Amino acid sequence: MARLDNKIAFITGVARGQGRAHAVRLAREGAQIVGIDLAGPLPGVPYDSATLEDLEETKRLVEAEGAKAHLAQCDVRDLDGVKAVVEEGVARFGGLDVVVANAGICIPQTWDEVTPTSFRDTLDINVTGVWNTVTATAPHLITRGGGSIVITSSLAGVKLQPFMVHYTTSKHALVGMARAFAAELGQHDIRVNSIHPAP
Numbered sequence: 001m002a003r004l005d006n007k008i009a010f011i012t013g014v015a016r017g018q019g020r021a022h023a024v025r026l027a028r029e030g031a032q033i034v035g036i037d038l039a040g041p042l043p044g045v046p047y048d049s050a051t052l053e054d055l056e057e058t059k060r061l062v063e064a065e066g067a068k069a070h071l072a073q074c075d076v077r078d079l080d081g082v083k084a085v086v087e088e089g090v091a092r093f094g095g096l097d098v099v100v101a102n103a104g105i106c107i108p109q110t111w112d113e114v115t116p117t118s119f120r121d122t123l124d125i126n127v128t129g130v131w132n133t134v135t136a137t138a139p140h141l142i143t144r145g146g147g148s149i150v151i152t153s154s155l156a157g158v159k160l161q162p163f164m165v166h167y168t169t170s171k172h173a174l175v176g177m178a179r180a181f182a183a184e185l186g187q188h189d190i191r192v193n194s195i196h197p198a199p
């Protein structure tokens with residue numbers, strides 16, 4: 001029996017990178033995968049954006065592990081959209097056990113290059129997007145009787161990182177968000193952790 005047999009995981013930013021890696025690994029451990037990605041132009045970033053082909057490739061890789069994947073193009077800033085995909089996944093697979101709030105953007109800029117737009121976009125995706133993700137999923141974990149929520153912060157969420165005031169601000173905010181959710185969701189046997197990858 002695999003560690004995550006009969007478990008269902010919801011992952012944001014699942015088209016590539018760490019989100020895809022989480023999807024493939026959780027699938028290998030036995031979980032069915034529900035996931036979303038913007039899979040389109042990201043605001044202001046200096047790197048290529050993920051595509052619908054990337055999202056398809058994640059689906060293919062998950063299915064190659066013998067799991068099912070319910071993946072959709074959706075923006076974490078759209079709470080109703082996130083709720084809709086989560087509800088589709090729950091209806092299809094029968095519940096939800098694991099949440100990985102991973103989607104995020106990074107726009108390297110010196111403090112005096114940060115604009116109202118780049119500051120707002122970073123906070124909207126990296127902070128409000130995570131709040132949307134937990135808000136849309138936690139009721140389903142409560143229904144299930146417990147679960148695990150993993151919030152992807154960053155090294156920039158525990159230490160300083162220059163040339164990204166908005167990003168560092170957003171990733172520190174996630175530490176507080178994880179603690180605050182943990183304080184209220186613990187009574188439902190839901191663990192909430194932030195993780196802090198380095199570059």
Ligand SMILES: NC(=O)c1ccc[n+]([C@@H]2O[C@H](COP(=O)([O-])OP(=O)(O)OC[C@H]3O[C@@H](n4cnc5c(N)ncnc54)[C@H](O)[C@@H]3O)[C@@H](O)[C@H]2O)c1
Binds near residue numbers: 014038049103104105
């Ligand atoms: N790469 C690093 O060095 C590093 C270090 C520490 C933390 N992180 C964090 O890890 C997470 C994943 O990063 P990654 O390196 O895999 O990046 P990535 O750009 O390869 O993947 C992020 C995915 O999130 C998606 N995404 C972005 N905004 C979205 C939105 N509004 N709605 C839905 N999907 C959206 C993107 O389309 C992309 O597929 C991010 O939160 C990032 O801040 C990354």
